[in-house]
Every structure is written in structure tokens, then in C-alpha cells.
Amino acid sequence: MKRSIAALCLLASGALAQNVEQLWKNNCASCHRQGEGGERNTPTLLTAEAFDEKLDRRMFEAIRDGKQHAAMKAFDATLSDEQAWALVNYIRELQFRAVRSGAIPLGAPKAKEGIRATRRASFKVEPFVDTGLSTPWSVEFLPGGEALVTERDGSLRLVRDGRPGAPVGGTPQVYARGQGGLLDAAIHPEHAANGWIYLSFSDPRGDDRGRTVAFTKIVRGRIKDNAWTDQETIFAAKPEHYSGGDLHFGCRIAFGPRVDGRRHVFFAIGERGRGEFAQDLTRPQGKVFRTWDDGSIPDDNPFLDTPDAYRQIWSFGHRNPQGLVFDLKGDLYDTEHAPRGGDELNRVVRGANYGWPVVSFGINYGGTPFKTPWASEGKSFIMPVTRWMPSIAACGLTLVDGNAFPDWKGDMLAGGLAGSCVHRVRVRDGVLVEREEILHGMGRVRDVVCGPDGLIYVVLNDPDRIVRLVPAG
Ligand code: HEC
Numbered sequence: 352m353k354r355s356i357a358a359l360c361l362l363a364s365g366a367l368a369q370n371v372e373q374l375w376k377n378n379c380a381s382c383h384r385q386g387e388g389g390e391r392n393t394p395t396l397l398t399a400e401a402f403d404e405k406l407d408r409r410m411f412e413a414i415r416d417g418k419q420h421a422a423m424k425a426f427d428a429t430l431s432d433e434q435a436w437a438l439v440n441y442i443r444e445l446q447f448r449a450v451r452s453g454a455i456p457l458g459a460p461k462a463k464e465g466i467r468a469t470r471r472a473s474f475k476v477e478p479f480v481d482t483g484l485s486t487p488w489s490v491e492f493l494p495g496g497e498a499l500v501t502e503r504d505g506s507l508r509l510v511r512d513g514r515p516g517a518p519v520g521g522t523p524q525v526y527a528r529g530q531g532g533l534l535d536a537a538i539h540p541e542h543a544a545n546g547w548i549y550l551s552f553s554d555p556r557g558d559d560r561g562r563t564v565a566f567t568k569i570v571r572g573r574i575k576d577n578a579w580t581d582q583e584t585i586f587a588a589k590p591e592h593y594s595g596g597d598l599h600f601g602c603r604i605a606f607g608p609r610v611d612g613r614r615h616v617f618f619a620i621g622e623r624g625r626g627e628f629a630q631d632l633t634r635p636q637g638k639v640f641r642t643w644d645d646g647s648i649p650d651d652n653p654f655l656d657t658p659d660a661y662r663q664i665w666s667f668g669h670r671n672p673q674g675l676v677f678d679l680k681g682d683l684y685d686t687e688h689a690p691r692g693g694d695e696l697n698r699v700v701r702g703a704n705y706g707w708p709v710v711s712f713g714i715n716y717g718g719t720p721f722k723t724p725w726a727s728e729g730k731s732f733i734m735p736v737t738r739w740m741p742s743i744a745a746c747g748l749t750l751v752d753g754n755a756f757p758d759w760k761g762d763m764l765a766g767g768l769a770g771s772c773v774h775r776v777r778v779r780d781g782v783l784v785e786r787e788e789i790l791h792g793m794g795r796v797r798d799v800v801c802g803p804d805g806l807i808y809v810v811l812n813d814p815d816r817i818v819r820l821v822p823a824g
Pocket residue numbers: 375378379380381382383391392393394406409410411413414418419420421422423424426438439442
């Protein structure tokens with residue numbers, strides 16, 4: 352787009368360093384106040400209609416180009432595209448405060464006599480595991496009915512009748528710092544016949560300067576007499592790609608449909624705080640990977656001919672994916688964390704680029720502008736199916752494939768850590784149909800799983816426990 356000399360001067364004078372609060376105060380608040388408007392015939396932005404994500408682009412263009420026939424002038428001479436987009440983020444934050452205060456009626460329903468009535472189903476929240484867990488990260492169910500729970504500090508426990516057992520002995524040593532540790536557990540769909548359990552974790556090693564560095568590793572093994580045995584490596588990064596720091600390990604694991612008697616396994620790994628590596632196929636950061644279930648590399652993976660590429664890569668340009676699931680049609684979806692604003696639900700397709708860090712819905716944590724969601728010329732990225740502005744800190748994603756909630760069948764449920772929420776997302780053929788918050792305020796949501804009984808299990812941190820949603824009324 353064309354920019355005036357005045358805009359270039361502003362950019363040069365460091366206006367980009369302004370955070371959204373300042374940008375709003377200096378340019379917008381005189382008419383819009385804190386979203387409620389009122390000055391100079393300015394309408395409120397704090398309505399359910401205006402909170403709709405379909406308006407993202409229109410809002411951005413209104414800020415850049417102005418509103419004809421209204422007092423609002425064009426800001427394209429004084430604000431960069433990134434600043435205009437950051438202001439859309441800020442408006443979303445103002446609107447979201449109105450959601451939480453109840454002024455915009457889009458928050459999760461409050462319990463009335465223990466029953467929460469959402470748009471398509473009513474449920475009660477029951478305890479499943481109340482005590483004995485420390486930062487649980489994932490829950491899965493074995494064919495015999497036991498649950499398998501990972502804890503971030505490295506413990507793997509079997510849960511019987513709501514009581515966690517002693518940690519399974521001999522599980523891998525993990526790098527339990529910050530976001531690192533024991534992450535996902537995934538039970539092979541043919542577990543009854545083969546016994547395999549897959550784990551993802553932050554794998555520590557010493558580098559040549561004697562520091563401890565880490566990267567996400569995937570192994571499989573079996574549990575016999577509460578001990579971890581038969582371990583095999585499914586994926587390990589090259590030693591030179593391990594790094595210090597405790598950010599963005601991912602990781603979720605999902606099994607693909609059966610092909611000729613075996614299965615693909617997919618896993619999503621974060622970019623370890625190095626956004627630029629997400630675009631580099633010779634590095635393992637910020638990728639979704641596909642192998643066979645024994646770790647061997649399928650001969651139709653997309654980057655087999657790219658020199659020095661990790662041959663397991665399925666898609667790239669991801670930030671920190673912590674949700675991964677197949678829908679009823681066999682399409683793969685992930686949820687991933689953005690910085691401030693702009694978590695994503697993506698349909699993950701072969702060989703595609705999801706754009707991080709070239710494009711983003713989010714802004715920097717301190718509130719300074721970052722990018723816009725739209726690609727610059729000559730680039731093409733896959734847009735998310737839906738985005739969360741503000742971020743929920745998306746973690747855990749499940750498909751409702753049981754019968755306990757027939758009106759949710761085929762929908763996905765996404766958890767949010769910072770958002771302390773569960774959202775129901777209905778997607779058909781890759782297109783968002785509806786999105787609804789169904790639960791809020793019970794703790795940080797680390798994982799959401801539709802159990803073999805069709806009930807929805809929610810793994811919570813702060814307080815550390817697992818609850819389940821049971822149909823009611
Ligand atoms: C002089 C008053 C004024 C200022 C300053 C102003 N606006 Fe507006 N804005 C308006 C009015 C009036 C409307 C309603 C226009 C309409 O409905 O056609 C509006 C509408 C909007 C809309 C809704 C557009 C749509 O199509 O739905 C957005 C978003 C918006 N303003 C953002 C901003 C931002 C961000 C700033 C600061 C960079 C800003 N405005 C500055 C008066 C103002």
C-alpha cells in the first residue's frame with residue numbers, strides 16, 4: 352500500500368514502538384472512549400455483532416481507510432498496517448472485557464443448580480480425579496477402562512476409580528523446566544493387540560559446552576507391572592538442533608486412519624521461541640510431522656526431495672501447537688498459541704505453510720504491533736479456520752465422537768490455559784460454522800478428551816484435577 356512521507360517520518364521516529372494502549376489513547380479514545388463510544392456520534396463497539404471474527408478485515412480497513420459519511424478519517428497516512436491491525440486486537444480485548452463482565456452475552460453459561468445450559472446441550476461438571484496430581488498435562492483411556500495421565504514433572508500414572516497410582520517406573524528422564532517436561536501420552540488405536548503407548552517430552556542432553564539443552568522427543572513403549580518397557584524412539588531431533596530455554600515444545604500426538612494394516616502417527620512441535628526456524632525445513636522447530644507408527648518415514652511425505660530437510664515434516668510455519676486431532680472425515684486439525692491475540696485452529700494439510708512468523712493475528716506481549724494476518728505479495732499461507740482474539744492460550748483439542756452428547760457429535764472442543772475455558776467449535780469441510788464457550792472459570796485447561804464413554808474429560812491446572820462433563824436435563 353502507498354504510504355505518505357508523514358507516515359514514513361512517524362515510522363522513523365519510533366512510532367512503531369508505541370503500544371496499542373498508547374495508540375488507542377492518542378488516536379481513537381476521543382470518540383470511541385473504551386469501546387462504548389458516545390463522542391461525536393460514535394456508536395459502541397461493545398456488542399456481540401461487532402465481536403464477530405468475520406469483521407476482522409472490515410475493521411482493519413475501516414481504520415486504514417476511514418469511514419465515509421462519518422467523522423472517522425482515514426489513518427493510513429499516520430498508522431502502519433501493523434499498527435492498524437494492533438488496534439483491531441485492542442478492540443477485541445475491550446470487547447472481551449465486556450464478555451467477561453456480562454455486557455456482551457457470549458460467555459460460558461453459569462451453573463444453575465449445577466446444570467450449565469449451552470446452545471446445544473446441558474451438562475453437569477463431575478469430579479474425576481480430585482487429588483494426587485501435580486500439573487497434569489494429558490489424559491487418555493486404555494481399553495480396560497483405566498486412564499493414563501502425564502504430569503509435567505515427568506510422572507506417568509495409571510488412574511483406577513479416580514485414584515492415581517504410583518508413577519510408572521522407568522519412564523524417560525525429562526527436562527522439567529518452564530513449559531518443558533513430560534507432555535502428551537497417546538494410546539495406539541490397536542493397543543489391545545499391540546500394547547503400544549506413545550509419549551512426547553522435552554528430552555535433555557548436554558551440549559559440548561556442558562550446558563543442558565533440550566528438544567521434544569517422541570518414543571513408544573509398553574507398561575508391564577507398572578514399569579515402562581520396550582521403549583523405541585519414534586522421533587528425535589539432530590543433536591545440534593537441541594537448545595536451551597524452556598519455551599514452545601508443543602506437543603500433541605495423533606494417529607491417522609488405518610492404511611494397509613498400519614497407521615501414520617502425527618505430532619506437532621513448537622518453535623522453541625525461534626520463530627524464524629518455523630520457516631526453515633532443515634530445522635525441526637515449528638512443524639507438524641508424520642511418520643509410520645514404528646517411526647519409519649512414509650515414501651509420500653512432502654519434503655523428501657528438499658535438501659537437508661527433516662524428512663518427517665508434514666507442514667510448517669507453526670508457532671506452538673498444543674492441540675492435534677482428526678475429525679470424523681479424517682481431516683487433521685491443530686490449535687496453536689500465538690503471542691498476545693490470535694491463537695489459531697488450523698486444518699493441517701500436506702506440505703502447507705501456516706505462516707508463523709511472517710504473518711500473525713497476534714501482537715507482541717508488551718502490546719507493540721507485530722504483523723498483520725495477511726501475507727505480503729508473492730507469499731501464500733494457509734489461514735486458520737478460526738482464531739482467538741484475545742488468546743485463550745489454546746491447549747488440548749478433542750473430537751466429540753461418542754454418543755453422550757449427540758448434538759455435539761463431530762464438533763471439536765478446544766481448551767484454553769490462560770482463558771480457563773473450553774470452547775466448542777463446529778467446522779464442516781474446513782469452514783467455521785459456529786463457536787461457543789461452554790465452560791469457564793474452573794482453572795487452566797491443559798487437555799480436553801472425549802472418553803470412550805462419550806463424556807468429556809477436562810484436565811485442569813491450578814487447581815490440579817480432572818473433571819468430566821456429564822449430560823444433564
Ligand atoms: C472523530 C471520531 C473518531 C475517531 C477519532 C475514530 N473513530 Fe472509529 N468510528 C467513528 C465513527 C463515527 C464510527 C461509525 C462509522 C459508521 O458506522 O459508519 C467509527 C467506526 C469504527 C469502527 C467500526 C468500523 C466498521 O466498519 O464496523 C472501528 C473498528 C473503528 N471505528 C476503529 C477506530 C480506531 C482504531 C480509531 C483510532 C485509530 C478510530 N476508530 C478513531 C469515529 C471515530
